[in-house]
Amino acid sequence: MKKYYFDYAAGTPLDPRVEKAMKPYWSEKFGNPGALHWFGQEASAAVFRARDTIAKALGCNYREIIFTSSATESNNLALRGVIKNFKILRFQDCKIENDKKNNFAISNLQLAIKPKIIVSAIEHDSILETARDLERKGVEVIYLPVDKNGMVDLKKLKESLDERTILVSVMYANNEVGTIEPIFEIAKIISDFKKGKGESQKSKGKFDNLYPLPPTSYPLFHTDAVQAFNYLNCNVNDLGVDLMTLSAQKIYGPKGVGLLYVKGLGFRVKGLENQNKKNNLYPNPYTLYPLITGGSQQEYGLRGGTENVPAIAGFGKAVELVEQSRQKENKRLRKLQEYFLAKMKKIAPDAKLNGSPIGSNRISNNLNFYFLPDRGSGLGSAQDLMIKLDLAGFAVSPGAACTARTCRPSHVLKALGYSDERATGSLRFTFGRPTTKTEVDKLLKVIYNLLLK
Numbered sequence: 001m002k003k004y005y006f007d008y009a010a011g012t013p014l015d016p017r018v019e020k021a022m023k024p025y026w027s028e029k030f031g032n033p034g035a036l037h038w039f040g041q042e043a044s045a046a047v048f049r050a051r052d053t054i055a056k057a058l059g060c061n062y063r064e065i066i067f068t069s070s071a072t073e074s075n076n077l078a079l080r081g082v083i084k085n086f087k088i089l090r091f092q093d094c095k096i097e098n099d100k101k102n103n104f105a106i107s108n109l110q111l112a113i114k115p116k117i118i119v120s121a122i123e124h125d126s127i128l129e130t131a132r133d134l135e136r137k138g139v140e141v142i143y144l145p146v147d148k149n150g151m152v153d154l155k156k157l158k159e160s161l162d163e164r165t166i167l168v169s170v171m172y173a174n175n176e177v178g179t180i181e182p183i184f185e186i187a188k189i190i191s192d193f194k195k196g197k198g199e200s201q202k203s204k205g206k207f208d209n210l211y212p213l214p215p216t217s218y219p220l221f222h223t224d225a226v227q228a229f230n231y232l233n234c235n236v237n238d239l240g241v242d243l244m245t246l247s248a249q250k251i252y253g254p255k256g257v258g259l260l261y262v263k264g265l266g267f268r269v270k271g272l273e274n275q276n277k278k279n280n281l282y283p284n285p286y287t288l289y290p291l292i293t294g295g296s297q298q299e300y301g302l303r304g305g306t307e308n309v310p311a312i313a314g315f316g317k318a319v320e321l322v323e324q325s326r327q328k329e330n331k332r333l334r335k336l337q338e339y340f341l342a343k344m345k346k347i348a349p350d351a352k353l354n355g356s357p358i359g360s361n362r363i364s365n366n367l368n369f370y371f372l373p374d375r376g377s378g379l380g381s382a383q384d385l386m387i388k389l390d391l392a393g394f395a396v397s398p399g400a401a402c403t404a405r406t407c408r409p410s411h412v413l414k415a416l417g418y419s420d421e422r423a424t425g426s427l428r429f430t431f432g433r434p435t436t437k438t439e440v441d442k443l444l445k446v447i448y449n450l451l452l453k
């Protein structure tokens with residue numbers, strides 16, 4: 001039986017051009033990029049080339065990219081790394097050069113201050129679970145609500161920012177309903193807040209002593225752009241972000257590699273050199289502290305472990321290919337998305353679209369529908385429909401967090417204000433490069449037949 005795939009938000013196939021770019025680094029050019037000899041340098045050059053290609057695509061410096069094993073690791077590094085750094089710089093043997101000049105002495109008051117982070121309620125679990133874990137460890141976490149389309153509440157963001165806020169993390173595009181968050185506006189709100197903070201510090205005549213760094217360094221802004229990169233501008237300067245997560249496996253690259261963009265990484269910051277030397281960090285990881293230690297030469301000391309050279313080479317190629325085809329592919333998928341929705345309205349008039357209407361607030365490859373449990377069709381739920389589609393050869397994703405045994409209502413659909421029934425009874429359809437109109441027609445036909453039965 002021929003199989004049809006409509007779950008590109010979960011994973012994309014490896015592009016053959018990416019596979020070709022990776023091939024030499026499995027065995028022919030197998031050197032350890034940390035080694036000084038020819039074999040090592042050959043591998044190191046491949047890592048550098050990928051870093052440079054990706055940096056150009058993101059509009060940043062190659063020194064501002066850390067390769068990781070996955071987007072999950074990047075998100076963990078962003079949240080935990082920033083908090084850890086903040087705590088270590090503040091609470092431990094913090095002797096930065098600015099100490100005496102700016103009166104950064106540690107006091108009981110400082111120790112009592114609880115760092116705070118703000119995340120949206122519809123983040124991927126790799127952010128939410130990490131935030132919850134940090135909460136258990138004494139960090140205050142604000143979960144920003146979203147409206148019925150999935151857009152974060154900017155008013156609540158403004159109200160939540162205060163001098164204890166160290167990090168804001170809001171995803172660029174949501175993985176379940178495809179909502180595009182207003183990253184530029186969020187960056188502007190944060191930057192205005194920092195400016196205000198700077199002004200009030202100036203009027204006091206010196207920095208207050210709550211911070212290891214000048215107080216205007218915080219809050220940092222992180223975005224998880226895993227679902228966005230295929231379709232949206234991810235230039236970090238246009239977006240105004242300090243940290244950004246990407247994953248190769250969502251952009252037709254290999255599994256096992258992700259990255260974290262870190263603004264200013266690898267550049268010297270006056271006053272922090274001694275601190276970095278002591279911690280064996282190179283030369284300015286001022287925003288982050290490593291989660292994986294053990295290789296000070298790797299990723300600026302922020303991520304130990306020999307680099308995954310074939311995967312990184314593939315990541316570079318995958319990014320290059322997205323850059324070449326992004327606009328065209330976006331347009332093509334938008335048409336397919338509109339077509340699919342129009343047809344669904346006819347064949348399944350009771351199915352309700354979850355999230356933003358099609359348009360500038362929704363990425364072009366995503367549609368998510370709630371299927372009423374009983375249309376006299378014999379279909380108990382969206383899960384039944386999903387299983388029947390699977391048996392017919394069509395792979396789609398349940399909107400809820402389903403395993404073989406249980407189904408939890410989707411936290412994203414719940415945050416959009418939907419009932420438990422709707423948050424468990426929805427299906428996500430996501431398109432990708434190989435998706436054609438013929439395939440979509442086949443899917444529509446099967447849905448129609450299943451709903452009629």
Ligand code: PLP
Nearest residue numbers: 070071072124175224226227247
């Ligand atoms: N962030 C988002 C928005 C995602 O959609 C995913 C995966 O679906 C991840 C992070 C985690 O990616 P990975 O499983 O590759 O670590």
